[in-house]
Each structure stands twice: as structure tokens, then as C-alpha cells.
Amino acid sequence: MGVGQVAAGGRSAGDGRAVANAAAVLRAVLDHGPVARSAVSGLCGLSPAAVSRQTTLLVRRGLLREVPAPPAGPGTAAGRPRVPLDLHTGAVGGPVAGALHIGVRSAVLGLVDLRGQVLARRALPYEETPSPDRLTGRLAAELGPFLAQTRGARPLLGVGVALGGWVRPDTGTVVRHEALGWHDVPLAASLSRALEVPVRVDNHARAVGHAEILFGHPQARRSLVHLFIGNVVDAAFGIEGTVHQGPGAAAGDVAHLPVPGSAAACACGRTGCLQAAASDTALGAEAVRRGIVPDPSVGMLVDAAATGDPRADALLRERARAVGGAAALLFDVFNPAVMVISELSSVLHEGYLEDIRAAAAELSPAAAGPGRIVAPHAGPAVLPQAAATVLLGPLFRDPAALS
Numbered sequence: 001m002g003v004g005q006v007a008a009g010g011r012s013a014g015d016g017r018a019v020a021n022a023a024a025v026l027r028a029v030l031d032h033g034p035v036a037r038s039a040v041s042g043l044c045g046l047s048p049a050a051v052s053r054q055t056t057l058l059v060r061r062g063l064l065r066e067v068p069a070p071p072a073g074p075g076t077a078a079g080r081p082r083v084p085l086d087l088h089t090g091a092v093g094g095p096v097a098g099a100l101h102i103g104v105r106s107a108v109l110g111l112v113d114l115r116g117q118v119l120a121r122r123a124l125p126y127e128e129t130p131s132p133d134r135l136t137g138r139l140a141a142e143l144g145p146f147l148a149q150t151r152g153a154r155p156l157l158g159v160g161v162a163l164g165g166w167v168r169p170d171t172g173t174v175v176r177h178e179a180l181g182w183h184d185v186p187l188a189a190s191l192s193r194a195l196e197v198p199v200r201v202d203n204h205a206r207a208v209g210h211a212e213i214l215f216g217h218p219q220a221r222r223s224l225v226h227l228f229i230g231n232v233v234d235a236a237f238g239i240e241g242t243v244h245q246g247p248g249a250a251a252g253d254v255a256h257l258p259v260p261g262s263a264a265a266c267a268c269g270r271t272g273c274l275q276a277a278a279s280d281t282a283l284g285a286e287a288v289r290r291g292i293v294p295d296p297s298v299g300m301l302v303d304a305a306a307t308g309d310p311r312a313d314a315l316l317r318e319r320a321r322a323v324g325g326a327a328a329l330l331f332d333v334f335n336p337a338v339m340v341i342s343e344l345s346s347v348l349h350e351g352y353l354e355d356i357r358a359a360a361a362e363l364s365p366a367a368a369g370p371g372r373i374v375a376p377h378a379g380p381a382v383l384p385q386a387a388a389t390v391l392l393g394p395l396f397r398d399p400a401a402l403s
Helices: 003-007 016-032 037-044 048-061 132-151 187-195 204-215 274-278 280-289 298-306 310-334 344-348 350-363 379-397
Strands: 064-066 084-087 096-102 106-113 118-125 156-163 166-168 173-177 182-185 199-203 223-229 233-239 338-343
Touching (some): 016 048, 016 084, 016 379, 037 048, 096 132, 106 132, 118 132, 118 379, 132 156, 132 182, 156 187, 156 204, 173 187, 204 379, 233 274, 274 280, 274 310, 280 310, 298 344, 310 338, 310 350, 338 344, 338 350
Parallel strands (some): 096 156, 156 199, 223 338
Antiparallel strands (some): 064 084, 096 106
């Protein structure tokens, strides 16, 4: 089965009701599958006839499949067996999404199924930051063979791409990424031409927010703030299952959010900006200055702390407090049901997440409740899952979106 067979068919142009019904059925199976067809109607509020039509189309597209029913137990009533439905995640025929996260010094390649499970991933470092054309060319040259080798008999829906900075998902354009030196780069079009598959692009903070809403913490569907701390620092806000983009998709730039108590000098001329106080770039440089690691690598710093270096641990806890201060400000503004923090040390080690929580609670009473600040549900697989969600999110809103 090819990409067109998975994504195409069954919807008349402009049939908004059919789109909504198909999405409701697909989401019900995502949330509750494996589930009997007869139960889907009650879960998504559609008539049995409408559910039957949509499940037939979704099975035909390869998005759903019938799975073996559990054996009948003693006393089970005789009659027609109920064949459960589930998302098609099988090794043969189960569609997958390629994933690409583009960082400042490295990229992550991934392969992800319809449930957001990361089936394969690989890091791709680059020594220097190349030009957009050179970097996208290299990424396409690496990603194509990676997907061919890892997906086997699974049809490929396309590729989702996430990166920092100002990204317009409607045009697939990186409007501005200061750390990479990119301006108005037509990233989706370039990668789509090279890979010959659909490509969707979004900001990585929004991508993680979408992934949490689709696959992660239940409270994220009510409201969430996601704070991304890497070489690029940005954020996303979601409410009632929708992540806010704002005009021109420019929402989420929190690089110059003031961090209480910080005197770190920022390139903008001010002091105490979140980018200067807490980014991986700033942290790596400070770790080298203090003689903790030889290279400005946060990964090396986290490893040093894990092996018992008290200097590395102290520096990571300093950053955790700075991140907690920024989190408190965002809590005071948005008061989300849950705040998700993507920051390497706290994703890998709960103790640093506790430091973030404590620092936030000192400054914002709203942040003090249990479960208000969490790490991404995918843990270390957050980046490939989020990138794939850039492609899978539209699919769950409109199961024919990739046709």
C-alpha cells in the first residue's frame, strides 16, 4: 500500500461534516483503542450508521485495522463476535511518519507510528552551522536512507519537521532563526522536493505542545504552556486542544522574558533575559568558563553531573532555578492546567525538575499545585515525536489531509 492509498479517498470536497465525523472516530480509537465498533458511537457521539461509514473508510485508507478479539470467557453470550478496531500500527501496512528536528548543532531523525511511538531515531551532529541549502541538502540525504532502512513494509505518510525560531507552518517557511542565521527559508518545499514526500514544518515548542495534546498528559487538552529550553528558547500556549499561533504564526518568542534575580548580559543589551540566563548556549559557555567540561556541550555537562561532579550539578541547579523563575511568570499570565518543560537535565533526571517546580512555586502560588509542572510525556524521545506530530496532528484533524 502506498502513500496515496493510505491518505486518499472517501471525502467530497467541502464536506466539513464528513471531515469532522472521520476525525471524531479516529480520535476515539486513538484514545480508547482497541475498541469495538459498537462502542465508538457512544465515545464520539455519532450514530452507528455514521460510525460504520467512517470506520470503513478509515480501514480502507489504512489508518484503522481490525484486531483479534480476546477469547470469549465462560458465560459469554453467543452471537456475532465483536471485532475491535485500533489504529494501524502493525509492522506490515501500518503507516508511519518521518521526523526531523533541526537543532543548532545537531539534528534528530526519527520514525514514528500513529500512536506517537518512536520506532527509530538517530542523532546527526554537524561541526559548523552550514547555509540553509547545504544543511537541508545534507539532512535530506541522511533522512531518505534512514527512513527507507527503518520503515520496512510500512507506508510513509510524509515527514514532520520541527525547529526553533519563527516558523510559519502554513507556508512551511522559517521566517527567522537567529542561531542558525536563517531568514525566509522555504524549508518544507526544499525538503519535499528532495525527499519526494509531503513535508510539514512548525516551531518545536508548538510541536511539543501538539504532541502533548494528541498523545500525552490528559490535562494538556484543557490548557497548557510548553517552555522549550535549548540553544533556542521559546514557548507555546494551547487551550481546548488548539495551540495558539497568532498573526503570522509569530507567537511563542520568550527569549527576552525577564528572569527574576538574573544579571546575565544579553546580546539585546539588557540583562536577565531568559535566553542569556538559561539557554544551552549560555549554559555550555559557562560550563567551559568554570572548567567543568572542555566543550560547550550541555550533554557533557549532564553526564558530568550524573557521574558525581558537584560543580556540574550546581550549575544545572542554577539553570533549573532560572527556568523556574520564567515558569512562574508564565503561570501568572496563563495559569494553565499543566506546564510542560522541555529541558535536558530535567527530562533525564527528576531532581532537576523538582528544582524547577520549587523555584516556580516560590514566585507563583498557581505553580505550587501537584502535577502543574511536568516533563514531556515522551521523555528523551520528545524531539522526534514532536516533529512527527507536525505531520500527524493535521491527519487526526482531517484523516484525508495528506491526500
